[in-house]
Amino acid sequence: MNTPAGETANDQQLVCSSCGTSPPPDEQSAARLTWSRGSDGGRTTWTCERCSRVNLRSIEGKLDPVWW
Numbered sequence: 344m345n346t347p348a349g350e351t352a353n354d355q356q357l358v359c360s361s362c363g364t365s366p367p368p369d370e371q372s373a374a375r376l377t378w379s380r381g382s383d384g385g386r387t388t389w390t391c392e393r394c395s396r397v398n399l400r401s402i403e404g405k406l407d408p409v410w411w
């Protein structure tokens with residue numbers, strides 16, 4: 344298997360801005376539906392499904408201090 348570089352059809356590959364993971368090529372289009380899209384300084388950022396859930400929990404966790 345010797346794949347030459349430069350065969351990139353996608354101009355934008357999904358990469359999770361939290362954990363840095365990226366879906367396999369055949370799941371890129373599906374991930375666009377399930378991942379959370381955001382924007383950071385005019386650039387589009389993506390957060391994978393798993394990190395989205397974690398972020399959501401941490402945001403909710405801010406509301407009530409359970410550490411006491």
Ligand SMILES: [Zn+2]
Pocket residue numbers: 359360361362363364390391392393394395
């Ligand atoms: Zn992630």
